[in-house]
Amino acid sequence: MTSNYARFKAFYKTASLWSGELLGLEQFYLSNFNFDHLDNEESLELPVIPQGTVLGKRAEYFFKFCVEKSNNYKLLLSNIQIFKGKVTIGELDYIIKHKRTNTVIHIELVYKFYIYQPKIEADQFSEIHQELFKYKGPNGRDNLVRKLKHLKEHQLPLLYSEEARETLESHQIDISKVKQQVCYLAHVFIPQHLWPHKFEYINKNSIVGYYFNYSAFAKAETDNLYFLPEKYAWKMSPQELPVSYTYKKVLELTEESLERGFAPLIWMLVSSTNSFERFFVVK
Template sequence: MLTHFLAIPELDLTSEGFRYATFYTSEKTIASEGFEFPRKRMVGKQAEYCFEHYLKHHPSYELLAANIQIQGATETIGELDYIIKNRISDKLIHIELACKFYLFDPNLNTANTASEVGKTASWIGPNRKDTLSEKLSKLSEKQFPLLYKAETLSVLEKMGVSTQSMDQQVCLKAMLFFPKQFNAQDLLKEYQQNIEGYYISFTEFLKEINNEATYAIPDKKEWLLPVEELEKWHFFSEISTWVEVQLNKKKSPLLYKKSGEHIEKFFVVWW
């Protein structure tokens, strides 16, 4: 399961003018000794656990600090995700980690040309609670500048860490989904490697009745598991009512559809 997480592609946004470089988990076969996937944690915490294990066991990196709470006069003003040292270059790097599921909404696209289709403003969370552009704004305006606040410098000084010449990079593990009838080749090429599947409405879902196929609906805490780890599979008649219940709660469930050896991964959206 660690290998499965590490294989999720990082989304590189430097071509769109995002100023921070991408940190890649380039080594996919990190030793898994002592690793036990935290199934009961939320997706974000699962990603943190996997990523921290990666940093601790990668021969080229030394993990100096993780999840550093920065306190202001009366409250916590922020948190730095990771500070590492590259053993080869001797360079210090501040890394912000994110693991996200985003859906491409053509209605949010303001591009005038096909080559611009899929820019950051068009990607939104399954329940429309966050967007890729908002995440990048938060990184640029809050999380990365936090490194240079007086309160942060004081904390790091006590740890013996200097911010002078420190690089700042983002590791954005992104799984992207697009409308089923949309041509994924129209997306910017930087996004295409991150495509995991598609999404459909409940009306479209009902039209796809297939009595031969079986379906799995992982709990959100299971979204990072490889499909081989999913044990409960159901026929369409069993699953459709459950899907409708979730949609009525304005929750877009993630589903897997197995037809013989073929497996599809998709969301059914309430919007």
């Protein structure tokens, strides 16, 4: 059983999807947090995360924990629901303050898994949007351009709504002085032949594995051992799990998973090198 501490470390080591700014969205890095005052990391009292909590919500627990345990930032508010009458019109993820400069920052947290599909074309978009449109969720129900659009047109502007202003002013926060950033963390999987490729716009450190189409995986038989991590463990470094599978069995389980609409993440222990590779299998 993987420890909560190991899961926290896996979260903290997740790379930002880009460096600096992308389409006007400025990145907030996890490395901004200073933990020099902490002596024994293993003794940290980690957040209690209810069993069954989805991956994105787990990331929220860990980000809040980072703010609270850092010695250079203070958490002012988190997961602030904004209401119009009795209707929720949105939520602001975090309002934090830098202790030395007193800079107040509104941060929206995003934690994603993407596969890069180079053959996708989107002629109606600008050149940069055409490239970013190639980043899709493993199950095809999510894409990078849509999420960036939602951040720019809904999540970040929500801060300046009259409803948000009233809520934050009740906490003595002057919206006109709040800076906005996104902490956009991602694990990107690419076709194997593109490992040498120079990717535009994204941080190459976010590329952690590759993917097969099912038809290609069905022809890629090996004698290696295969493991199927639960989704909460997808962010972990590949490792041996209590249950392992042969190629034949994992192919069968992969087909069943795809039929249910879910692309599985697979950890493969390569017998010749005793090292792991990780990949998605998609339709």
